[in-house]
Amino acid sequence: MPVISATAIEELKLKAKKLRKDVISMIYRAASGHPGGALSALDILIVLYYTVMNIDPKNYLDIERDRLVLSKGHACPALYAVLADRGFFPSDWLDFLRKIDSPLQGHPDMRRIPGIEMSTGSLGQGLSAANGMALAARLDGSRRRVYVILGDGEIQEGQVWEAAMTAAHYRLDNLTAFLDYNGLQIDGWIRDVKSLEPLAEKWRAFGWHVLEVDGHDYTSLLEIIDRAHFHKGAPTMIIAHTVKGKGISFMENQADWHGRAPNKEEYVQALAELEK
Amino acid sequence: MTEMMATRDAYGQALVELGRQMDKIVVLDADLSKSTKTALFAEKFPLRFFNIGISEADMMGTAAGLAASGYIPFTSTFGVFATGRVYDQIRNTIAYTKLNVKIVASHTGITVGEDGASHQALEDIALMRVLPNMMVVVPADGRQTYQAVKAVARYEGPIYLRLGRPKVPQVIPAGLFFELGKAQLLKEGKDLAYLAAGITVKPSLEAARILESQGIDAAVVNVHTIKPLDEELLLQVAKKTGALVTVEEHSVIGGLGGAVTELISEHHPVPIIRIGINDTFGESGTPEALLKKYGLTSENLVNAGQAVVQKKRQLSC
Ligand SMILES: Cc1ncc(C[n+]2csc(CCOP(=O)(O)OP(=O)(O)O)c2C)c(N)n1
Ligand SMILES: [Mg+2]
Numbered sequence: 001m002p003v004i005s006a007t008a009i010e011e012l013k014l015k016a017k018k019l020r021k022d023v024i025s026m027i028y029r030a031a032s033g034h035p036g037g038a039l040s041a042l043d044i045l046i047v048l049y050y051t052v053m054n055i056d057p058k059n060y061l062d063i064e065r066d067r068l069v070l071s072k073g074h075a076c077p078a079l080y081a082v083l084a085d086r087g088f089f090p091s092d093w094l095d096f097l098r099k100i101d102s103p104l105q106g107h108p109d110m111r112r113i114p115g116i117e118m119s120t121g122s123l124g125q126g127l128s129a130a131n132g133m134a135l136a137a138r139l140d141g142s143r144r145r146v147y148v149i150l151g152d153g154e155i156q157e158g159q160v161w162e163a164a165m166t167a168a169h170y171r172l173d174n175l176t177a178f179l180d181y182n183g184l185q186i187d188g189w190i191r192d193v194k195s196l197e198p199l200a201e202k203w204r205a206f207g208w209h210v211l212e213v214d215g216h217d218y219t220s221l222l223e224i225i226d227r228a229h230f231h232k233g234a235p236t237m238i239i240a241h242t243v244k245g246k247g248i249s250f251m252e253n254q255a256d257w258h259g260r261a262p263n264k265e266e267y268v269q270a271l272a273e274l275e276k
Numbered sequence: 277m278t279e280m281m282a283t284r285d286a287y288g289q290a291l292v293e294l295g296r297q298m299d300k301i302v303v304l305d306a307d308l309s310k311s312t313k314t315a316l317f318a319e320k321f322p323l324r325f326f327n328i329g330i331s332e333a334d335m336m337g338t339a340a341g342l343a344a345s346g347y348i349p350f351t352s353t354f355g356v357f358a359t360g361r362v363y364d365q366i367r368n369t370i371a372y373t374k375l376n377v378k379i380v381a382s383h384t385g386i387t388v389g390e391d392g393a394s395h396q397a398l399e400d401i402a403l404m405r406v407l408p409n410m411m412v413v414v415p416a417d418g419r420q421t422y423q424a425v426k427a428v429a430r431y432e433g434p435i436y437l438r439l440g441r442p443k444v445p446q447v448i449p450a451g452l453f454f455e456l457g458k459a460q461l462l463k464e465g466k467d468l469a470y471l472a473a474g475i476t477v478k479p480s481l482e483a484a485r486i487l488e489s490q491g492i493d494a495a496v497v498n499v500h501t502i503k504p505l506d507e508e509l510l511l512q513v514a515k516k517t518g519a520l521v522t523v524e525e526h527s528v529i530g531g532l533g534g535a536v537t538e539l540i541s542e543h544h545p546v547p548i549i550r551i552g553i554n555d556t557f558g559e560s561g562t563p564e565a566l567l568k569k570y571g572l573t574s575e576n577l578v579n580a581g582q583a584v585v586q587k588k589r590q591l592s593c
Contacts, residue, residue: 063346110344110373118344122368128334129369132341132349135326139302139347159365162331166338170326 004051009218015085016046020247021274022081022094028267030098033106036257038078040182040215040242041070041149047221048147049082057087060114064144067133069118071126072151072180073107074259079116080104088115124157126150127177131167134175134235145229149178153185156194161206167235168207175235176228177208180215182244188255203237215240248273279446281418283439284382288313290425291350295321298429304339304351306332311441312352312382332357336365336377343375348429351377355384355397355438359404370434371407378428379404380437385525386553386570387442387475387563396558402530404436405503411435412503413456414524414532416477417446420500423454431456440475440525442563447478448498459506461513465495468519468585471510473499473532476523476551476572483577494581502532507539514540519588520548521580525572528552547587549580 019042027033045068049055053066070079077097084091089103096102103112107121118129130148137144150160167175179199187193196202203210209231213224221240228236244258245251248270262270294301295317302324309315309327318325328335332353339349351358358381359366370377384397404412413428413435415421421439428435452460462477463484470480477498484494495517497509514520520540522533533550540548553570567573 067345069341118340119368119373122364125333125337125365125369128337128365129341129344131334132338132343133345134341135338136342136345136347139324140345159331159333159337162329162334163337166328166331166334169329 004222012046012050012218015050016043017274019046019078019081019085021271022084023077024248024262024267024270026077026080026094026097027261029095031261032098033077033261034074034259035077035251035262036184036244036254037072037075037151037180037182039246039248039251040244041072041075041180042078042246043216043218044149044178044180044221044240045078045082047218047225049086051222052225053147054144055086057115060088064142066144067117067130067146069120069126069130069133069146069148070108071120071148072123072154073120076108079108083113083115089113123151123154124159127160127163127167130175130177131163131170131172134167134172135170137174144174146175147178148175149180152179152181152183152190152196155179155196164203164206164208171233172235173232176225177235177237179237179239180242181239182242184244184253184255184258186255186258200239207234209234209236210239211236212239212241215242216246280443281446282441282443283415283418283421284313284441286418286421287380287382287425287439288316290422291317292320294426294429295324298348300346301348301350301429302326302342304328304335304349306330306335306353306357308353308382312380314350314352332362333365336362337369339377340369340373340375343377349377350380352380352382354388354395355381355400356395359397359400359436363403367407371409374409374433376432376434378435378437380439382439383441384438385440385474386558386566386572387440387525389441389563389566390560392560393557398527398553398558399530401438401502401524401526401532402534405530405535409434410503411456411501412438413501414438414473415454415500416448416474416498417444419446419450420448420454424500427454427456438474444475445478447481454500457501457504457506459501459509460498461495461509462498463494463496465493466517467493468521468581469495469497469513469517470521470523470577470581471497471499471532471536472523473502474525476525479572479574479577480523482574483581486574486578487581492581492585499532502535505535505539510536510539511544514544514546518546519584520546521577521584522548522550522552523572523577524552526552528554547584547591549584551577551580
């Protein structure tokens with residue numbers, strides 16, 4: 001496990017507050033976007049981009065970099081906030097999310113944004129692309145790793161399960177997937193729309209090494225990612241139990257906050273909560 | 277005697293040669309490698325061949341990931357499964373991203389034959405042509421396919437390469453080299469021009485010969501690259517002949533006929549007759565019987581040639 005001190009964890013938590021503000025401000029200014037799924041995935045992205053992944057924002061096309069595919073592309077404000085903070089592009093780009101001529105498109109575009117490894121937005125396709133990247137790393141004889149973040153609603157897409165079989169068949173142990181298990185999709189609770197359970201058993205039956213974790217707890221996330229790295233012969237699925245809208249009280253666990261921007265009042269309240 | 281060869285066989289052989297020359301080439305298939313002929317590559321380069329199983333959507337995405345990491349993936353399956361079945365995957369993950377993925381469909385058009393409508397891609401060119409960044413190539417014979425595959429491998433960007441199942445005769449002269457985007461004027465003519473692609477080049481040449489005996493001078497152009505169209509040559513031919521017949525083993529909507537009428541009506545309107553599949557699905561039968569039933573014969577092309585010349589004359593009086 002990467003040795004990480006209690007102070008480092010505290011620093012990550014401070015960073016998370018700043019990035020949550022960035023996400024909310026970005027979506028507020030854009031007057032559209034997806035806060036719920038961005039906030040549920042943010043802590044996973046923070047752990048990956050600030051402690052785990054081998055990346056160099058100054059040399060972001062380095063062949064040996066680790067790759068991340070945000071398969072649930074609508075959560076991109078979280079990734080944009082992280083990439084800007086890590087220096088992949090200037091922070092003032094965040095002011096123009098979803099605006100005309102802005103690189104920060106409504107869904108990630110690898111041809112416009114440094115640090116975006118795959119364009120996503122049409123759900124269910126990211127795991128296949130991540131598999132391709134993992135196969136490429138193996139062909140290159142490289143130790144670089146591939147990460148992919150899937151939505152829980154997203155895995156209702158059949159292609160995800162095609163890709164799950166492919167990753168297991170090719171024993172892609174250089175691939176680590178996260179399932180952002182926030183329990184919600186657009187039309188409501190997943191268990192009401194189309195249930196995923198038994199979920200861990202499904203992935204195990206598909207040949208994956210499956211781990212579960214609190215997707216907002218940095219120490220646990222670090223520990224579990226470390227276990228994923230050491231597991232040989234199969235890809236790892238980390239089922240991350242998360243809260244949609246995490247960090248903003250009135251957004252938490254509300255399907256309604258999947259894809260709408262806060263108004264002025266809500267924005268002020270959200271910032272106030274994050275100041276605490 | 278003309279040598280017979282299926283375009284898919286030429287593809288399989290070209291891949292093997294390319295595999296030796298370019299170590300970044302990888303090949304993906306979806307449980308049809310014996311039919312698509314990627315099995316030849318698989319045998320020689322097992323580590324660079326990935327059978328993704330009957331998971332075409334996943335195959336396209338996996339290819340995108342390989343391309344994003346510097347590889348040159350060729351993905352193969354039948355035309356219906358290589359296009360419509362995985363349209364959103366191609367649109368969002370290959371065309372929008374402009375990734376260097378080669379989509380090579382081995383069984384397309386009516387000459388898939390006995391398998392019938394479910395397996396006869398008659399709309400694949402239309403589907404691929406409307407995608408930004410996508411190039412669409414339809415070689416005319418085995419030798420041309422061999423050259424096309426090599427050109428496709430060296431071009432950087434997404435391409436749809438449309439091949440066929442049956443053995444077909446060589447029609448393109450050995451000395452005439454394939455260049456992406458450059459149509460080939462196979463026969464000069466001043467009264468009309470056949471603009472053909474794929475296996476319809478041969479009956480077009482035959483029709484031109486028959487018309488010659490009737491005193492009608494027809495040009496024949498092999499439009500092997502349907503996107504981007506060779507606008508310069510096609511407009512030149514339209515200006516010279518003033519009458520066009522498009523010929524394709526594909527719906528008359530959205531394919532070569534569609535592309536040519538868009539170009540010509542905007543820049544140099546002349547009478548056009550589109551020969552192809554008339555907005556209908558296919559059916560089972562031998563390739564020969566199907567070609568006959570659906571009008572892709574030299575006799576039918578002769579009729580179309582006479583008709584378009586007549587249209588031109590009516591317009592000019
Ligand atoms: C193929 C496809 N179908 C539908 C949508 C519209 N859509 C966007 S987000 C979403 C719900 C996603 O739910 P989930 O994966 O659970 O994401 P999260 O809860 O993390 O936001 C839907 C249906 C889409 N983007 N892609
Ligand atoms: Mg969800």
